[in-house]
Amino acid sequence: MSTFSLCIYCGSKLGAAPGYEGAARQVGTLIGERGWQLVYGGGNAGLMGTVANATLAAGGRVIGVIPQSLMAREHGHTGLHELHVVDTMHQRKQMMAERADAFLALPGGIGTFEELFEVWTWRQLGYHDKPVGLLNVEGYYDGLLAFLDQSVAQGFVPAAQRPLLQSSTDAAELLDRLSRDARTASAPDDYRKI
Template sequence: MKQPFSVCVYCGSRTGETPAFVEAARAVGHWIGSNQAQLVYGGGNNGLMGVVADATLESGGRVVGVIPKALVEREFAKLDCTELHVVDTMHDRKRMMAERADAFLALPGGIGTFEELFEVWTWRQLGYHDKPIGLLDAQGYFGPLLTFLRSSVAHGFMNEWQMGLLRVDSDPAALLAQLAQNSGNSSGLADLREI
């Protein structure tokens, strides 16, 4: 029996200053749950992390949280996850999250989100995995980053192939549907366009 589509979501442990970020995180969680899919994330209950996990559970999806021992109290580990894995190190966390995912999705967040996105993107371009990577550009949050990345291409430090590995959209349902289809594990999803 094939496992459900599983998406690893990187996002902020804060909600940010714009309500649209919370709405986007909630929409992502509702899409995951409504499609009987699985969320893999950092296991925290704060910020957008908690929002996307709550919305996934409310909509009937599975939630797999992975959190290092040192962050259980600091990030308020979400004890009602379908599965909560407490691991020794940040490296263990990222490895387990990557192994449990069919695709990766970055929502608005801070330095941790950036680091996780760039790491999994680097792994993809080096051939360590072939899983699709998405960037949810809610309210244009990632616009300045995308401008900088295009500047890196213009200056010869990156190329269009590398940029093409990153799927960017402001519509959660459209982006998640594309990631699911490109992961090769979209069978059994209820409706790839609905939230």
């Protein structure tokens, strides 16, 4: 593996708790300090902008992918190493997934949920073998994690699939896990199947 590339899904808003922005800044700083590459949705608003700017400030490389229709709404970030402006959300998500070695969700809204669940579903279906993580900042994802455990208990999510969505409240520890697991990923990447 060349430079480790981490795809971040997160909100285009800052959220109500100040800890969300702090966590995004910490993750971006860790990416940059480790010499990694950030792949994200290309915006300069909310947590998206925070993680990108922190990565850049810490010396990391940043690739953004944004649909043309969201350039104004998400304040397309023009200070990145690469900014790919695409036609559709499907193109955005596919390009982000192809450029990443692992995935991490920070706090966010419906778009973040959808991206996280899609890439976890792709892992379950064998379209990739890249690790998927969720940073649970200030208990933001407590309810979701409990619901996922309930889904396993009720027989809708296979027990073997649940651990494939790794979670932690400790950003550095979770990034270490994702990086380590990405090195052992073996399944071919074939997002064209989707």
